Amino acid sequence: xxxxxxxxxxxxxxxxxxxxxxxxxxxxxxxxxxxxxxxxxxxxxxxxxxxxxxxxxxxxxxxxxxxxxxxxxxxxxxxxxxxxxxxxxxxxxxxxxxxxxxxxxxxxxxxxxxxxxxxxxxxxxxxxxxxxxxxxxxxxxxxxxxxxxxxxxxxxxxxxxxxxxxxxxxxxxxxxxxxxxxxxxxxxxxxxxxxxxxxxxxxxxxxxxxxxxxxxxxxxxxxxxxxxxxxxxxxxxxxxxxxxxxxxxxxxxxxxxxxxxxxxxxxxxxxxxxxxxxxxxxxxxxxxxxxxxxxxxxxxxxxxxxxxxxxxxxxxxxxxxxxxxxxxxxxxxxxxxxxxxxxxxxxxxxxxxxxxxxxxxxxxxxxxxxxxxxxxxxxxxxxxxxxxxxxxxxxxxxxxxxxxxxxxxxxxxxxxxxxxxxxxxxxxxxxxxxxxxx
Numbered sequence: 117x118x119x120x121x122x123x124x125x126x127x128x129x130x131x132x133x134x135x136x137x138x139x140x141x142x143x144x145x146x147x148x149x150x151x152x153x154x155x156x157x158x159x160x161x162x163x164x165x166x167x168x169x170x171x172x173x174x175x176x177x178x179x180x181x182x183x184x185x186x187x188x189x190x191x192x193x194x195x196x197x198x199x200x201x202x203x204x205x206x207x208x209x210x211x212x213x214x215x216x217x218x219x220x221x222x223x224x225x226x227x228x229x230x231x232x233x234x235x236x237x238x239x240x241x242x243x244x245x246x247x248x249x250x251x252x253x254x255x256x257x258x259x260x261x262x263x264x265x266x267x268x269x270x271x272x273x274x275x276x277x278x279x280x281x282x283x284x285x286x287x288x289x290x291x292x293x294x295x296x297x298x299x300x301x302x303x304x305x306x307x308x309x310x311x312x313x314x315x316x317x318x319x320x321x322x323x324x325x326x327x328x329x330x331x332x333x334x335x336x337x338x339x340x341x342x343x344x345x346x347x348x349x350x351x352x353x354x355x356x357x358x359x360x361x362x363x364x365x366x367x368x369x370x371x372x373x374x375x376x377x378x379x380x381x382x383x384x385x386x387x388x389x390x391x392x393x394x395x396x397x398x399x400x401x402x403x404x405x406x407x408x409x410x411x412x413x414x415x416x417x418x419x420x421x422x423x424x425x426x427x428x429x430x431x432x433x434x435x436x437x438x439x440x441x442x443x444x445x446x447x448x449x450x451x452x453x454x455x456x457x458x459x460x461x462x463x464x465x466x467x468x469x470x471x472x473x474x475x476x477x478x479x480x481x482x483x484x485x486x487x488x489x490x491x492x493x494x495x496x497x498x499x500x501x502x503x504x505x506x507x508x509x510x511x512x513x514x515x516x517x518x519x520x521x522x523x524x525x526x527x528x529x530x531x532x533x534x535x536x537x538x539x540x541x542x543x544x545x546x547x548x549x550x551x552x553x554x
Contacts, residue, residue, distance in 0.1 A: 149256045149295040150218070154321055154346060154396070161322075161346035163396045165218065165261070172261075172397020173434045174220070176351055180404030180417070182208075186215035188431045188439070194220040194350055194399040196267050198250045205250070209259040218261035220299075220350070220399065221254065223247055225266030225282070227273070229497065234277040247285055248292070255293040263289055263296055264350065268303035268326060271498045279316035286319040297321035301350045303498065304330060310341045322396065326351035329359035331383050335391065349388055349398040353380060353416070353426070357409040361457060363550050367491055367530055369456045370413050372446040372547035377425035384433045400430055407504040409492055410532065412546050418536070422544035442477040443543035449473070449535060451549050460551040462524035465511070472518040472535035472547060480539040486510055486520050491530035491550065528553050 153164040163170045174192035175185050178200050185193050193212065198205035198221060205221065212219045226232035226243060234240060247265075254260060265285050269278050286298040300317065301324040302309055313323060323345060327334060331352050338347075354376045357368040371379070380400065388398045405415035412418065416426040425443040432438050451460045451470045462468055474482055489505040496502050508531075511523035518537065525531060534548040 148258065149260060149293075150258060151295050152261060152297050154297060156346075160393050161396055170218075172220075172348060172399070174397060174399040175403035175416075175430070176399040176401045177403040178406075180402070181421070182211050182217070183215055184423075184427075185403060186217055188427065189434045190217070190430070192218045192220065192261060192397070192399070193403065194222060194264060196222040196264075197224040198222070198254065205254050206257065209254060209257040212259040213257070217259065219259050220262040220264050220348075221260055222264045222267060223250060223285070225269060225285070227266075227269060227271070227498075228275055228278060229272035234275045234281055240277075240281050244281070244285055244288060248288055251289055251293060255296065260296055262321075263293075263298045264324065265289075265298055265300045265320070267301050268498055269300065270309050271303040276312050276316060279312050283317040283319045286317070290319065299324045299348065299350075301326055305334075305337055305341065305343075307341045310343050322346040322348060324348045324350040326401075328353060329355035331387055334387055338394070344394070346394055346396055348396055351401040352383060352388070352398060353401040354414055355379060357413060363456075363552070364459045365530060365552055367550040368409065369550060370410055370548055372449060373412075373424045373426065373443075373545050374446040377429040377443075380426045380429040381433060384430070389433070400426075406499075407492075407502045408499060409495070409502075410489070410534075410548060411504055412534065412548065418544050418546065422538060422542055424544060424546060428543075441480075441539075441541050441543070444474045444476045444480075444482055444537045444539050444545040446537075446545045446547050447473040447475060449547040449549060451533060451551060456549040460549055462551055462553050464528065464553055465523050465526050467513060467521060467523055470520045470522065470533055470535065470549075472520075472537060474518060474537040474545045476539055478539075480541065482517070482537045482539060484515070484518050484520075485536040485538070486512075486515075486522075487534040487536075488525065489532050489534065491532060524551075524553050 150165050155162050172192050173190045175190055176194050179202055209219055265282050282300050289298050298320045299322050300320055303326055305325045325347055360368050362368050388395055402414050403416055405417045405419050408414050416424055423443060428439055428443050449472045452468050454460050476482060488508050488510050492505050494503040508525055513521040530552055532548045532550050537545045
C-alpha cells in the first residue's frame with residue numbers, strides 16, 4: 117500500500133503541468149461599489165468585476181486570518197452573517213479592502229430546524245425588513261462581491277415557503293443594490309431542491325452548493341438533476357464526520373492532516389477547477405479553527421494559529437507552486453501498533469505506547485505535543501456551536517520525539533489521543549486515534 121506521503125507527491129506531480137488560473141486582483145482602493153456581473157459566453161459562465169474577468173479563489177472564514185488569505189494568493193472570502201459578534205460587517209469589509217480581497221457577505225436567515233415558521237407572514241416580513249437595513253448599510257462598500265442569502269436553509273426543512281422568502285429578499289436586494297449578485301447556499305443538492313429553487317427562487321443570480329466527501333459526485337449529480345445554471349461551491353473540504361468509517365463503538369474516525377490535504381487538492385483540481393462551464397469559483401472550508409466533533413476536523417488552522425497541510429494544498433491550488441516552507445506530513449500514527457481503524461481498546465491505568473511518525477520537507481526539527489480528550493458529547497447539527505471537551509491530564513511515562521509512553525485514563529469511556537508535530541515556522545501536522553477504556 118502506498119503511504120499518504122507518496123499519494124500527495126504523486127497528485128502534485130500529476131497536476132503540476134496544469135494551468136492554474138492567475139490571480140485576478142481588483143482595485144478596491146477606489147471609493148464606491150464594484151460592479152459585479154455574470155455572463156453566459158458560449159455556454160460558459162463568467163464573473164466580471166468592473167468589467168474584468170474574476171474567478172473566485174476563496175476561503176470561508178468567520179473569525180479567521182484575513183491577511184493570510186491574501187498572503188496565499190486567494191482573492192476572496194465568505195462570511196455567514198453581516199455581524200459575527202466580534203466584528204461588524206463594515207469592519208470585515210474594511211479589512212478585506214485593506215488586503216485587496218472581495219467578500220461574499222453572508223446574511224443571517226432563520227432556519228426551520230431552529231423553529232422558524234415560514235407560514236407566519238408577520239415574522240417573515242420582519243426578517244426581510246431587518247435584512248434590508250443590513251444591505252443598505254453595506255451595499256456601497258468597495259470590497260463587497262456577492263450577497264449570500266442564508267446558509268443551508270434546506271437542512272432538515274420541510275416548508276418550501278422558505279424559498280419564497282429567499283426570492284423576496286433577493287428581489288429587495290436587487291432593487292436597492294444594482295451592483296451585486298445574490299445567491300443562497302444548499303447543504304448538498306437534490307432533485308427536489310433544484311426544482312424548488314427553479315420554481316420558487318428564480319431571482320437569485322447563481323446557486324451555491326456545500327459538499328464534503330460527496331463533492332466527488334457533484335458532476336454526476338448536476339447532470340442527473342439537469343441543472344444548467346451557474347454555481348459556486350461555498351463550503352467544501354475535509355471528508356465529513358458523517359461520511360467516514362467508524363469504530364466498533366460508533367465513533368467516527370478523523371483523517372490525519374496529510375490525508376485531508378491530499379483530498380483538498382484532488383477535489384479542487386478534479387471537481388471545482390475542472391468545471392469551467394458552470395462553476396465560477398469556490399470557498400474552501402474552514403480558513404480558521406472550530407470545534408465540530410473534534411477541535412481539528414474542519415479547521416485548516418489549529419487553535420494556536422498554526423497552519424495545517426491543507427493550507428499548503430490551497431496555496432498550490434491558487435498559485436501552481438508550493439509555499440517556500442512546507443508543513444510537516446504525517447506518515448503513520450499508532451497506539452500499541454494499532455491504527456485508528458483497528459479498534460484500540462485499553463485497560464484503565466495500564467501502560468501504552470503511541471508513535472506519531474512525521475516528516476518535514478526542509479528537515480526542520482519537529483516538536484511534538486500530545487492531548488487526550490473525552491469523546492465529544494455536545495453533538496450539534498449543521499455546524500452549530502459545539503463545546504470543546506475538556507482535556508484530561510496525560511499520565512506520561514516517557515516522551516522521545518514522536519513516541520509517547522503513557523498510562524490509559526482511570527475512568528472507563530471513549531477518548532481520543534491527539535498528536536501534533538510543529539516545525540517552528542507556524543506549521544503543524546496533526547492526527548488523532550479514538551480509543552476505548554474498558
